[in-house]
Amino acid sequence: MTEWSTPHLKVILIGNSGVGKSSFMTRFVDHRFTNLYRATIGVDFLTKELTIDKTSVILQIWDTAGTERFHSLGTSLYRGAHCCLLLFDVTSLASFTALEGWKKEFLVQAGPSDPTGFPFIVIGNKIDLENREVPPKKAKQWCSAMGAEYYECSAKEDIDVDRTFHSAARAGLLYVS
Numbered sequence: 001m002t003e004w005s006t007p008h009l010k011v012i013l014i015g016n017s018g019v020g021k022s023s024f025m026t027r028f029v030d031h032r033f034t035n036l037y038r039a040t041i042g043v044d045f046l047t048k049e050l051t052i053d054k055t056s057v058i059l060q061i062w063d064t065a066g067t068e069r070f071h072s073l074g075t076s077l078y079r080g081a082h083c084c085l086l087l088f089d090v091t092s093l094a095s096f097t098a099l100e101g102w103k104k105e106f107l108v109q110a111g112p113s114d115p116t117g118f119p120f121i122v123i124g125n126k127i128d129l130e131n132r133e134v135p136p137k138k139a140k141q142w143c144s145a146m147g148a149e150y151y152e153c154s155a156k157e158d159i160d161v162d163r164t165f166h167s168a169a170r171a172g173l174l175y176v177s
Contacts, residue, residue, distance in 0.1 A: 006049065009172035010060045010080050011165070012110075014102045015087035016095040017065070020125040023155035024087060025063045028165050033156050052169045059169055078110035082172030083119045085164070090124045090152070093133040096142075103146070119171035120148040123164055128154040 013021040027033050029046040049058045064077055078084075084106050088095040103120060112118040122143045124134060136152060143150040149167055153160045 006056050006058050007173070007176070008058045008060055009082040009169055009176070010062065011083045011085060011168050011172065012062045012064065012078055012081045012106070013085045013087060014064050014106060016089075016092070016098050016102075019087045019089040019092070019095050020155050021063050021087050024085075024123065024125060024153070024161060025061050027155040027158055027161045029061065031158075033158070048165075050166065050169060052166060052173060055173065057169050057173065059165065059172075061165075078106055081106075081110055081112070082175050083121065083168045084110075085121050085123055085168060086148070087123045087125050088134065088139075089126045090134045090139075091126055091129050091131050096124075096134045096139065099142070117175070119168075119175050120146065121164060121168055121171065122148050122150045124150070124152045125155060127152045127159060128157045 013025060015021055023033060025046055029048045045063070046061050047058055048061065049056060051057075062077055062081075084103075086099050086102055088099055099122065107115050107118070110118075122139065124136070124139050139152075140150050149171070151160050151164045151167070153164060155161060
């Protein structure tokens with residue numbers, strides 16, 4: 001098997017159903033947003049080439065279903081990931097509380113060689129909405145305790161979406177080196 005001339009990094013998006021994973025991925029890759037998304041069935045997949053610190057990389061972005069009935073797909077989807085984006089909706093405390101379970105499930109099913117050093121990035125999405133239930137301080141404390149980067153974003157308003165994926169690419173490159 002030949003090696004890719006451009007590094008390919010597998011980035012997984014996980015979190016509860018409805019937190020905006022598909023919107024987040026589509027905003028980054030296609031630069032568009034729609035309110036008409038339907039629930040992801042199983043997994044969706046897009047790629048995008050970008051330059052990180054003068055290195056060209058291709059991100060393979062895997063958008064996973066957030067519903068319980070597709071959790072059994074996790075092992076095959078998560079395996080070989082270089083970075084995991086944990087998304088929650090800042091207007092849903094339940095989606096934030098669920099992140100610990102998503103993280104544990106990812107580590108069990110992906111089986112990374114270095115679970116303590118595996119890069120996670122946490123995204124508080126939908127900051128454009130008013131009825132916030134998760135204060136930034138609470139999210140930052142949780143991320144600090146687990147050693148994860150934290151970004152507050154809006155796929156709808158295109159706030160920090162690119163910045164988050166660039167950070168994921170950097171983290172993935174560091175993880176494979």
